[in-house]
Amino acid sequence: MGGTLRIGVVGAGKISGQYGATISRLAELTVTTVADLDPERARLLADQHPGARVVDLPGLLAADDVDVVLNLTTPAGHAAVALAAISTGKHVYGEKPLATASADGRAIAAAAVAAGVRAACAPDTVLGTGVQTARKTLEDGAIGTPLAATAFMTVPGHERWHPDPEFYYQRGGGPLLDMGPYYLTALVHLLGPVRRVAGMSSRPRNERTIADGPRAGTSFPVDVDSHVTGLLEHESGALTTMIMSFDIWATRLPFIEVYGSAGSLSVPDPNRFAGDVRLHPAAAQSWTTLAPSAGYAGAGRGVGLLDLHHALAEERPHRTGVDVALHVLDVMESMQASARTGTSVAVTTTCHRPDRIADVVELP
Structure with a gap:
C-alpha cells in the first residue's frame, strides 16, 4: 500500500x-x-x-x-x-x-x-484524548474496581439544526441507533462488552417539523421511538444506566460517569474527541481535572482511517473493528427487543476490547 x-x-x-x-x-x-x-x-x-x-x-x-x-x-x-x-x-x-x-x-x-x-x-471519537485518558485512568486503578456507570444523551431533536433530518426518525435512526454507538463504544472501551440488557422506550410525538434551513416548516412522520432508557450488564459485572433521547430540552446530567470501589470518574462527551476527564477519589473533597495522558490529540472524524492504515502496516488489529461495531449494534437491537417484550434480553455477541493508545499522539 x-x-x-x-x-x-x-x-x-x-x-x-x-x-x-x-x-x-x-x-x-x-x-x-x-x-x-x-x-x-x-x-x-x-x-x-x-x-x-x-x-x-x-x-x-x-x-x-x-x-x-x-x-x-x-x-x-x-x-x-x-x-x-x-x-x-x-x-x-x-x-x-x-x-x-x-x-x-x-x-x-x-x-x-x-x-x-x-x-x-465509526465512531472513532473513542480514539481521542477524552475516552483514552479516561480508560488509562481506570486501568491505573484510580477509582478501584469499576462497579457501575451512567450514560446520558439528551437533546430535543436533530430537526432543530439539520436541513434534511427525516432519516434520523426512520428505521435505522432514533436516538439509540444514531447516538447510542458513541456511548456504547465508549463503554466497551472503558468497561468491556455487554452480556445482558433491559430496555424501555416511548414515542411522545408522531410528527416533527424542520426548524431551520430552506425546508423550515416542513413536517414529517416519526417512525421510531425517540426516548430510550435501559440497563446494561457488562461481562465484567459492572452495571450501566442509559438514557438516549430526542425529547429532552435541558438537563444537568453528565455524559458518562464511572463509579468504582475507590472513587468516581467523569468522562467527557463521547461524540467529541477531547474534553475534560475529572477524577473524584474516595478520600478527596472535590473533583480534579486530569491532563490528557492517552489518545490522539487534535483528532477529528476520520482519524480511525489513520489507525486502520497503521494497523495494516503493523499487521495488528485496528481499533475500530467490525466486531465492536457488530456488538454495539447487537446491544442496541437487544435493548429494542427488551422494550417490546418487557423482559431482559441476553446479548448474543461479544467483542475484543480494542487496545488502548498507550500515550498522547499529537496530530498535525
Missing part, C-alpha cells in the same frame, strides 16, 4: 466535510474518488481534495487507486455499500451504525473475513 492510504468516498452529505477536513491535514491519507447520487454534491467534495475525481459507485468500486471505501451513506445504505466494496477486494470504513440490523452486520463481518480485507466502523 506504500505510504498513503487511498480513499474512495461514497456519500458526500453533511458529515463528509468533517471527514474531508481531517483527511486533508493527514499526509498519510488521500481522497482519490468521490461518488454520490447528487453529482454536484460529489463535485463540491472532490474539489476539496487535489486530484480527486467524481465517479459513479461502480466506477469507484472498480478503481485501482482505491484501497479503502469510506462509506458515508445514510444508515439504510451502509450494509449494501459495505458488501459491494468487500466483494471487490477493498477494505471498508463505514459511518455508524454498522448496519440497520445485526443480520446485515454479521454478513459484513463474515464477508470481510472471507475476502481477507478489513472492515471498520
Whole structure:
C-alpha cells in the first residue's frame, strides 16, 4: 500500500466535510474518488481534495487507486455499500451504525473475513484524548474496581439544526441507533462488552417539523421511538444506566460517569474527541481535572482511517473493528427487543476490547 492510504468516498452529505477536513491535514491519507447520487454534491467534495475525481459507485468500486471505501451513506445504505466494496477486494470504513440490523452486520463481518480485507466502523471519537485518558485512568486503578456507570444523551431533536433530518426518525435512526454507538463504544472501551440488557422506550410525538434551513416548516412522520432508557450488564459485572433521547430540552446530567470501589470518574462527551476527564477519589473533597495522558490529540472524524492504515502496516488489529461495531449494534437491537417484550434480553455477541493508545499522539 506504500505510504498513503487511498480513499474512495461514497456519500458526500453533511458529515463528509468533517471527514474531508481531517483527511486533508493527514499526509498519510488521500481522497482519490468521490461518488454520490447528487453529482454536484460529489463535485463540491472532490474539489476539496487535489486530484480527486467524481465517479459513479461502480466506477469507484472498480478503481485501482482505491484501497479503502469510506462509506458515508445514510444508515439504510451502509450494509449494501459495505458488501459491494468487500466483494471487490477493498477494505471498508463505514459511518455508524454498522448496519440497520445485526443480520446485515454479521454478513459484513463474515464477508470481510472471507475476502481477507478489513472492515471498520465509526465512531472513532473513542480514539481521542477524552475516552483514552479516561480508560488509562481506570486501568491505573484510580477509582478501584469499576462497579457501575451512567450514560446520558439528551437533546430535543436533530430537526432543530439539520436541513434534511427525516432519516434520523426512520428505521435505522432514533436516538439509540444514531447516538447510542458513541456511548456504547465508549463503554466497551472503558468497561468491556455487554452480556445482558433491559430496555424501555416511548414515542411522545408522531410528527416533527424542520426548524431551520430552506425546508423550515416542513413536517414529517416519526417512525421510531425517540426516548430510550435501559440497563446494561457488562461481562465484567459492572452495571450501566442509559438514557438516549430526542425529547429532552435541558438537563444537568453528565455524559458518562464511572463509579468504582475507590472513587468516581467523569468522562467527557463521547461524540467529541477531547474534553475534560475529572477524577473524584474516595478520600478527596472535590473533583480534579486530569491532563490528557492517552489518545490522539487534535483528532477529528476520520482519524480511525489513520489507525486502520497503521494497523495494516503493523499487521495488528485496528481499533475500530467490525466486531465492536457488530456488538454495539447487537446491544442496541437487544435493548429494542427488551422494550417490546418487557423482559431482559441476553446479548448474543461479544467483542475484543480494542487496545488502548498507550500515550498522547499529537496530530498535525
